[in-house]
Amino acid sequence: MSWTDERIDRLKELWSKGMTASQIADELGGVSRNAVIGKAHRLGLQSRPSPVKANEAAQPKAKPVPAAASAAEIAPADAPRKDPAPKPAPPPQQQPAAPAAAQPQPAPAQPQQPRIVSVGPGGFLRQGPGDQQAPIPPAPPRRLVPAKPSPEVADKTSLLDLNEKICKWPLGHPGEPDFHFCGAPANPGFPYCVEHCGVAYQAQLPRRDRRPPPPLPFGGPRIR
Known part of the structure; x- marks a missing residue:
């Protein structure tokens, strides 16, 4: 659909009345809401605030009543004011007696389990998962002695x-x-x-002093 002069004038008229883009699209017919917004933006029409934000700003927010407000502040001015009765002091709290120090109880002795050692080939004892092998001492450094050459x-x-x-x-x-x-x-x-x-x-040697090569044996290669 193409924007004719009549449709553009109708768009400007409906836009100035404050109609939404969806309502203008339904009024013109054959266009979508995004097409109406894009055409209005290209024509430089005055942008309008969002209706959702305008409705939120129009509604006055109720002031919260503090929880510590007294009955005299909420009551009307003609009602006689009464002084609040003094609150009784809270009774002293008794601290719980400290529990007696718990004495550590000895752990029950666990029965010693037999140690199972696996014997490998050659008669050596294999190391178990809980065994710790003693650190192997490092080998002494080797001294590099140059080889003696032969007498020849x-x-x-x-x-x-x-x-x-x-x-x-x-x-x-x-x-x-x-x-x-x-x-x-x-x-x-x-x-x-x-x-x-x-x-x-x-x-x-110069070319004039060179000797010709000797002849090939048996008369040279055969030509087939």
């Missing part, structure tokens, strides 16, 4: 002695007992000394 490599450079300043050229086979490394001062910028650098790095 006692004065030679081993794998643990390698660093950036010595030659790492291996001498011998790793499976042999006298396998070790060169250990000479390394050539700066290279992992080996000057002597072993000459073996590891060889200059490549």
Whole structure:
């Protein structure tokens, strides 16, 4: 449903009369209460206080009568006032006598139950749920004794002695007992000394000085 000019004028007229949104929706027909409220809000119509709060504010609240008010304050002014009779003093309260101190009675002796110990394999006694095992003393610290090198490599450079300043050229086979490394001062910028650098790095001959490779055996590979 679209809001025509006639329906908008009718909405403004009913809103100014103080009708509720539900009554306006019933009067216009085809709209809901929320649609009427939203259209009135967009038109900038003056908002009205809630009828529930207005009814509550219109009803005067009755003042509570204090419980300690005397009969003279509630009685009319023409009635003769009577002085209240004095109240008798309350009798003194007697304190209850203190009970005699209760003497603690000895607890009855419980019969000692037999202890059941389970024997495990090997003849050792298993620990029960109520038993407490004595703390186990800590083991003494072990002293790490370095292993003595074999006499074949006692004065030679081993794998643990390698660093950036010595030659790492291996001498011998790793499976042999006298396998070790060169250990000479390394050539700066290279992992080996000057002597072993000459073996590891060889200059490549010019192309004109290279020899052709030897022929393959049996005339070379067969071409199918």
